[in-house]
Structure formats: structure tokens, C-alpha cells
Amino acid sequence: MNSIRLGAALFALLAMPAFAAETGNVIRADGIRIEPFRDAKKIATLSVGDKVQIVKKDGGWLLIKSSKGKGWVHMLNVRKGDMRKPSGNIGGLLGMASGRAGTGKIVATTGIRGLDEVELQSAKFNETELSLVESYAITRAEAQVFAAKGKLVAREFDYLPSPEVSTK
DSSP states (O other): OHHHHHHHHHHHHHHSOOOOOEEEEESSOEEEESSSSTTSOEEEEEOTTOEEEEEEEETTEEEEEETTEEEEEEGGGEEESOTTSOOOOOHHHHTOOEEESSSSSOEEEOOOOOOOHHHHHTOOOOHHHHHHHHHTOOOHHHHHHHHHHTTOOOOOOOOOOOOOOOOO
């Protein structure tokens, strides 16, 4: 019986896709920490523009290797890929998750950061990307078919009342 369990576990491990190491660049100075928590001990400091190899993702944290050391940095401080080439990939946005903020039981949700001044100034209209985004749109009827297949049920709810505003 134990050999069957061992075989199943080995099969599961072999069937899992290997994590493809990615590279990235530091976009905001950050400390390399020994654990993926804000209050974990810092072992080195990364500067803007430093190149890193991304080994693993855990919630809002990335395990990285760099010339300054190996450890954890907050994912919003690293841009995957080459800083000079936009990736055009929304996978990073969809892959965001929450993670522990510290060694306590507090959980923080990672948000999506906005564009910085340099990105806004260098922004250019891209008709191809706009067409791609628009291609994801579906009709109300298609959404209802999708919901029915997933056995989703529409529920009505009352909105919260507007807060009282003091005029004092």
C-alpha cells in the first residue's frame, strides 16, 4: 500500500510543471529579507535598476537571486522582464494574490499599482492592444450561458444606505 502512495506522490511531482525562472528589474529600492514578511530581517538592499532572477512567488512576495544576495522582496518593487521592453502580458495582473504582511496573523491584500510619471509620459496609443482587450468582451447572453454552465445563481441585494453627511 505504501508503494502505491509513494508512486502516486512521485507521479504528482513529475506531472507538475517546473517553475520557469524569470528575470526582472528593481523599480523601487527594497530590502532583501530572509522571509516573506515586512518585519523580517533585511540581509541586503536592492537599488532601482538592479537585475534579479525570480525563483519563486509566494503571495505578494518574490524569492529572488541577485548579485547582492538571495531572499524575499515585495512583488510590487520588481518588474518582470526587461525594463526597456513592455511585455504586453496581463498574466502578472491576474496572478496577484494576498499574503501575510508580517509574522503575526495579519493578512494584507496586494493591490495593483498605478503608472508612474515616466510610464505616463512615454505612453503611446496601441491599436493592436486595444483590439486585443476588446476581443475579450462577451454579450449578456454569452455571460448568462457561462453562468448557467457553472451553476451560478443571480442574487439580488440591497445596497447600503448613503452615509449621513454632517454640514457642521
